[in-house]
Amino acid sequence: EADIYQTPRYLVIGTGKKITLECSQTMGHDKMYWYQQDPGMELHLIHYSYGVNSTEKGDLSSESTVSRIRTEHFPLTLESARPSHTSQYLCASSEWTAEGHTGELFFGEGSRLTVL
Amino acid sequence: AQSVAQPEDQVNVAEGNPLTVKCTYSVSGNPYLFWYVQYPNRGLQFLLKYITGDNLVKGSYGFEAEFNKSQTSFHLKKPSALVSDSALYFCAVRDPTTDSWGKLQFGAGTQVVVTP
Numbered sequence: 264e265a266d267i268y269q270t271p272r273y274l275v276i277g278t279g280k281k282i283t284l285e286c287s288q289t290m291g292h293d294k295m296y297w298y299q300q301d302p303g304m305e306l307h308l309i310h311y312s313y314g315v316n317s318t319e320k321g322d323l324s325s326e327s328t329v330s331r332i333r334t335e336h337f338p339l340t341l342e343s344a345r346p347s348h349t350s351q352y353l354c355a356s357s358e359w360t361a362e363g364h365t366g367e368l369f370f371g372e373g374s375r376l377t378v379l
Numbered sequence: 380a381q382s383v384a385q386p387e388d389q390v391n392v393a394e395g396n397p398l399t400v401k402c403t404y405s406v407s408g409n410p411y412l413f414w415y416v417q418y419p420n421r422g423l424q425f426l427l428k429y430i431t432g433d434n435l436v437k438g439s440y441g442f443e444a445e446f447n448k449s450q451t452s453f454h455l456k457k458p459s460a461l462v463s464d465s466a467l468y469f470c471a472v473r474d475p476t477t478d479s480w481g482k483l484q485f486g487a488g489t490q491v492v493v494t495p
Binding site: 269294296304306311321322353355367368369371372375 | 490
């Protein structure tokens with residue numbers, strides 16, 4: 264089992280609320296990612312980070328923001344949640360190996376967000 | 380650009396029969412290829428990967444996959460399926476010649492249903 268944790272696992276909130284999804288990993292990985300998984304089950308990269316104080320937007324535009332102040336922590340924030348933000352959010356991390364970056368990702372259990 | 384396709388939304392198989400989940404990819408260079416499995420309300424679990432070397436890759440839970448460069452395929456196989464193999468399976472690709480951040484492109488997923 265990978266040591267990457269997401270909280271909360273489930274969250275139901277009203278429109279307009281600010282929410283933060285937490286993601287922490289204890290593996291010392293430099294690279295971390297947030298994926299959004301829609302009801303059709305496809306995964307879309309919305310944010311990634313290659314180290315402390317570095318964040319980039321992913322392939323799918325998202326109104327969420329992220330921060331990376333510590334290596335182990337990569338929280339995702341929605342300033343004003345809307346029903347269109349209802350989705351599952353998956354956090355992942357990866358490391359560089361002696362062969363370079365082979366790309367294997369370790370995933371958390373996910374945070375399922377429902378905005379009413 | 381990298382892309383991956385899983386042509387089947389769902390695969391149905393009887394327990395004890397061989398299981399195959401199809402995946403094709405498109406990259407400009409030599410691909411890194413991955414299979415992940417997702418059980419209900421869980422994150423993704425890594426099954427296996429192809430980086431280089433032997434085209435037949437063996438992974439967790441008795442799964443294997445064969446890299447076929449001429450057909451640009453990386454089909455997942457299991458000789459004898461179990462009911463517990465029922466889950467959502469994702470193929471993913473990374474093109475290391477164009478991506479230095481370890482970002483994976485995921486397929487749409489294939490739901491596997493194994494009946495007793």
